[in-house]
Amino acid sequence: MRTDKQTAKARLWAVLEERAPASGDRLPPERVLKDLVGCSRETLRAALSALEAEGEVWRHVGQGTFRGRAPLGRPVKDTLLLEATTPADLMDARRLLEPQVASAAAARRTPEDLSLLRLRVAEGRKSRDRAASERADDAFHQSIAQVARNPLLIALLRHFSSARCRAVWQREWDRTYRRIGVEEFTRVHCDHHEHVVDAIEAGDGRAAHRAMARHLEAVSIEMGVRDHKP
Secondary structure: OOOOHHHHHHHHHHHHHHHOOOOOOEOOOHHHHHHHHOOOHHHHHHHHHHHHHOOOEEEEOOOEEEEOOOOOOOOHHHHHHHHHOOHHHHHHHHHHHHHHHHHHHHHHOOHHHHHHHHHHHHHHHHOOOHHHHHHHHHHHHHHHHHHHOOHHHHHHHHHHHHHHOOHHHHHHHHHHHHHHOHHHHHHHHHHHHHHHHHHHHOOOHHHHHHHHHHHHHHHHHHHOOOOOOO
């Protein structure tokens, strides 16, 4: 029996949720997808086109099909770089950059900035599951970059955020979250964030640098990626 486009689209969506759950994940090739969906290649391509029109996938000739919207103004090679980024790579980059960003934020903060950062900490404390905790944590770190008022730093932190959407990062984050426990994980991380904001509010760049470095060091240890670099 021939599979119609709507049925294929529904089955394809189920495959996406299982095989490419995060934005930027690469889908299996068409020869594999058509068997997973149970349709012809022609019907599969029609279903992919429908999802692409909805912004659920995007395709690039020679590179494959990816989950999410096509990155605007970003070369495909950057997307592939994100795909290859490991949690250890990401945490190493964050430990190198984000303490400096926090130090800059301490020198450039305004009363409105401090209100935003306090709000981000409060949102983190209210999170009750892994997904909410991840979103709150990501929003906090991106807000620090906004306070630093350097568009390149903001772009880099957004790049880090894209890497955090990768399935491999999400698996490690989930494993760490479950091992430590919901309440302890939330309390410790939000306490660290509050120490960073205290230093920024005081205009103490060195203290902000130290607080952020301690926080990211703790996260690296919790995730088991501290010894990535010699």
